[in-house]
Amino acid sequence: MEAEALVTSLRNQLVDLLGRDTVVTEPHDHEPYCRDWHGDMTSAAVAVLRPRDTGEVAAVVRACRTLDLDIVAQGGNTGLVLGALPDRPERQVVLSLERMRHIRSIDEDDFSAIVEAGCVLEELKLRLEERGLFFPLTLGAQGSCRIGGNVSTNAGGVNVLRYGMTRELVLGLEVVLADGSVWDGLSTLRKDNRGIDLKQLFIGAEGTLGIITAVAIKLSPLPERIETALLGVGDLHTAIALYRHARRACCDLISAFEFMPPSAFTLAREAQPDLPLPIATDYPAYVLIEISSSGLIDAKQLMEGLLEQAMEESLVLDGVIATSQAQARQLWAIREGMNEGQALRGPHLRTDISVPLSRLAEFVAEIGAELDDALPQCLAVAYGHVGDGNVHLNVLPPAGATLAERHALIGQAKKMINFRVDHYHGSFSAEHGIGRLKRDEFEHWISPVHRRLLEALKRAIDPEYRLNPGCQLPSITAR
Structure with a gap:
């Protein structure tokens, strides 16, 4: 009861600081923001905050600092690694960018656009096509995912082999930092060699270093x-x-x-x-x-x-x-x-693997035979983008398996696949990111030097570890 009273008090204080229009307080209204894309995982949050512009995002960050709350930024909530799902309901808020959907500018001569983080990818692509322009990022979830989330996760998709990952489609960013200040890096220049390229710090960081509020994107002529x-x-x-x-x-x-x-x-x-x-x-x-x-x-x-x-x-x-x-x-x-x-077949193992293209067929054949031998009751499905070395090797438990049996089979299959990925000097996360789902693998994989660099970045940019704690590196997110 004491914890419940504290959460209620925090919600009321958020309303006082930010206004009732921004703060979603009712727990039943939180459900779409606290459930993963496939419905396998559910959580909760102190509140869901829905700012309308960059200034309001900055105000949200300052309010959360005042109340000692952590922030989980969220776009379309279509990620597959639980990166936008709160995991400490008593002290985290979800900051949804869904109301920030404006296309601020389109420059046909420059083949660029500046768009807010809440723009739905498919809607953005259609608007650009009306002008004879093409944004090549193409995903199965493009009718729901949002450009800010795509950038935060460095999304891949089916067009990577020609156009590259999202990182290669970003010209500039606008980011709200952990202290509530705003970094305006919305340049559309193709060539700008003025020192370290700061935008790259936030691309793929999954909201752990800053909250992306707008993106300058690179366009192509519409095919x-x-x-x-x-x-x-x-x-x-x-x-x-x-x-x-x-x-x-x-x-x-x-x-x-x-x-x-x-x-x-x-x-x-x-x-x-x-x-x-x-x-x-x-x-x-x-x-x-x-x-x-x-x-x-x-x-x-x-x-x-x-x-x-x-x-x-x-x-x-x-x-x-x-x-x-x-x-x-x-x-x-x-x-x-x-x-x-x-x-539709229920909880199963979803993997997101890359190995050198020259060894992809060998890898799939080897791990496929191992899975068939060790888990004959499961269906292993290998498919993917091939041209960029990315394969999704998913393992589906049998229809009659209980939830506990499914989790056991999933765990066994994951260990086998990750071991074989290491043997082939590949990556256990080719395009989906780390989130909370893959952080144990990430912890196991990174070298001491890699860890030291990541910790130094986190301490420098988010010294209170307030932004998306529990995502990517769990051991550096506790205050």
């Missing part, structure tokens, strides 16, 4: 022609050989190259029973490839020529090229639907 094909191939080795061939033939015009196993069709149909399947579903492996172009380059001719050559060299067994945007969306729906199908 005029996009060709999409779904191909059946012999195995992952062949898929990588096909990528090598396509990369040389098409250079940087390949915007996506996705690998899928046959189980992708089963999982996608579980999520979308009426989803059309335009190719036989019994090939050993599949590739979804996209080529985009503008100007004088004919993407259709390039795709047809590429596939003709690939079939002559026995790299492709069968395939279909989308003849319309609607059919292209159907092909992508298979790739996206397999994620939904996995979620």
